[in-house]
Structure formats: C-alpha cells, structure tokens
Amino acid sequence: MAKKFNKDNFGGTLAVVTAVSLVCSVIVAGAAVGLKSTQDEQKLLDKQRNILSVAGLLKENTDVKKTYAERIEPRVVDLATGNYVDAPGFDARQAVKDPAQSVQIKPEDDFATLKVRAKYSDVYLVKDEAGKIGQVILPMHGTGLWSVIYAFVAIRPDGNTINGLTYYQQGETAGLGGEIANPLWQKKFVGKKLFDEQGKVAIHVGKGAGADKEHGVDGLSGASLTTKGVHGSFQYWFGANGFGPYLAKLKAEGAK
Numbered sequence: 001m002a003k004k005f006n007k008d009n010f011g012g013t014l015a016v017v018t019a020v021s022l023v024c025s026v027i028v029a030g031a032a033v034g035l036k037s038t039q040d041e042q043k044l045l046d047k048q049r050n051i052l053s054v055a056g057l058l059k060e061n062t063d064v065k066k067t068y069a070e071r072i073e074p075r076v077v078d079l080a081t082g083n084y085v086d087a088p089g090f091d092a093r094q095a096v097k098d099p100a101q102s103v104q105i106k107p108e109d110d111f112a113t114l115k116v117r118a119k120y121s122d123v124y125l126v127k128d129e130a131g132k133i134g135q136v137i138l139p140m141h142g143t144g145l146w147s148v149i150y151a152f153v154a155i156r157p158d159g160n161t162i163n164g165l166t167y168y169q170q171g172e173t174a175g176l177g178g179e180i181a182n183p184l185w186q187k188k189f190v191g192k193k194l195f196d197e198q199g200k201v202a203i204h205v206g207k208g209a210g211a212d213k214e215h216g217v218d219g220l221s222g223a224s225l226t227t228k229g230v231h232g233s234f235q236y237w238f239g240a241n242g243f244g245p246y247l248a249k250l251k252a253e254g255a256k
Helices: 010-054 064-071 177-181 183-189 224-237 244-253
Strands: 072-078 083-085 102-104 116-118 120-127 133-143 148-155 162-169 204-206 216-218
Touching: 010 064, 010 072, 010 148, 010 162, 064 072, 064 120, 133 224, 148 224, 162 177, 162 183, 177 183, 177 224, 183 216, 204 224
Parallel strands: 204 216
Antiparallel strands: 072 083, 072 120, 102 116, 120 133, 133 148, 148 162
16 A cells, blocks of 8 residues: 655655745746746937937937937947947947957046947937937946946037947946936036047036036035046046047038
C-alpha cells in the first residue's frame, strides 16, 4: 500500500511550500512577459512626451504619438565626427555596455563623471508646421549627488542658444537637488549661450553664476553636488568629446 501523504510533517510542509512557490513563480514570470510590450510602449510614450515638452510642443490635449510623428525627426550622430549615421535600433544605454560601441573617457576630460559613453548619440530634429527645422533636441546625462541625472536640451539652429531644458529622470534629494526638475529653474537656461566668441564652452552653473547674463545660471541652494553634476554635464556634452563637433556642423550648415 502506498504511503499516505502527510502534509503536517516537515517533508509535507516543504513539499507544499515548494509547490506553491513554483506556481507563484510561473504566474509572476508569465505576467512579466505579458506586460513587457505594454511597459516598453509606455517608456517610449514617456520619452516622446519629454521631447515634445522641451521642444515647446506639449499642450494639455496634445496627441503625443501623432505630434511626435509629425514634428520630430530622430537621427543618430557619430560624436567623434558630428556626422549622421545609419544605426537602426540604436540604444545608447545598451551601447555603453558594449566595448565595441563605446569609448572610455579620460579622467581629465570626464567632467560629468561618466567613465564611459556610447560612440553614437540620438538627436531629435524639431520641424515647424512647414517642415523646416527650427531646433534640435540633444540628450545629456551626468552624475549628481545620489543618481545619474538625465536631461534633454533644446538648441536653436545657431548651434549655440539654449531653447529649453528638461530633467526627466533623477533621484536627487527632494526639495534640494531634486529641484533640477522644477520648470521654474529650468527656464533660467532659456536664451543662454553655450559657447563664447572663441567657440569654447562658456555655459556655467553655480553659486553666483547668474550674474553672467549671457552664459551663467545660478546653482541650486543647498545642493552643491547636484549643481556640480549639472555643470559637469554641460561642460562634457557640449565640449569636443560630446556634441561639440555636431554643433559646429549645425552652426555652419544648418540643421539639415
């Protein structure tokens, strides 16, 4: 006669727990797979929303997908040359993990404390209703106090004037460094010039920097390390190792 299963002894309890855990794992794994496409779609929609926002195209009732498709032209740029490249499916965050698609940053050049960056970058050309390019959106990121801080910067066709800024992902201290996400602070960058007359990066962010009406923005009170991260991001991404070559071509040729 087969031995009767006793769920009250240790072996029986262990078997029940194992069975329940296995069933739960299957359910969770199935749910994760089933929801992945929805999650990816929401991430893309959020990215498009932020790009439209910094471009000044996001209104209360904006159809994000439709407006993005009509007004935004995504391109990929080789940061070393400033030339557009054909790179379907390019993902900068994944490229950083691949030595073949990334470059190590020299410590003396690493103002944004990144250590490594992708060889290419996404850029987003913003078209007016007539189809003419009126600005370009550039992504940048750097290290703050607690987190990597990610932003989109809108640049006018002169390749020098900031038209908008939005920090869309950050984990800085609420009420202090987290104020980089405050639209009122971000507006202080609008109209500032990235470069001086010699073409050197002149934008600077810090205590008292707002006294320089052309290039400076006051840092955040009580958030010196986050402010340093913002300043370093601009210094790196708009310098010779970032978008410098691309913006030089933009200035010389226009955003074509």
